Amino acid sequence: MKISTIRFGEIEIEESRIFKFALPIIGFNELRDFVILDLNKEGFFRWLQSVEDPALAFPIVSVFRLDVDYTIDLPDEVVQILKITNPDSLLVMNIASIPQDNPQGTTINLLAPIIFNLDEQLAGQVILSGSGYDISFPLFKTNN
Secondary structure, three states: OEEEEOOOEEEEOOHHHEEEEEEOOOOOOOOOEEEEEOOOOOOOOEEEEEOOOOOOEEEEEOHHHOOOOOOOOOOHHHHHHOOOOOHHHEEEEEEEEOOOOOHHHOEEOOOOOEEEEOOOOEEEEOOOOOOOOOOOEEOOOOOO
């Protein structure tokens, strides 16, 4: 199927790659269908593109590619909603915030990762309450 995007133009995607957000992205409750775009195979970022809103795409990263101590303990309710039966079928991504005028100031939301169940094509943003994680963890170390 073809989808229109503001950032990437019209792109062809397989419907089987669309994730249904059973737990919506905070602030975007009405949008449920997203696809992960890996446009630069060697790049660090991927894009989480809304299928329903051409203007909405989030840069996402896997924090596990970084040198960060990051552990996720999903509540039972989340496990049920996302129909998680096999931890190996999970993909965990974090939304990045990239300032246009200062890409070195990029931060990652560690507090509310996006959990993808690859077996069920379900996803959701989960707040890790009580984890102590930050919503704006710096991607790049600064030398002070």
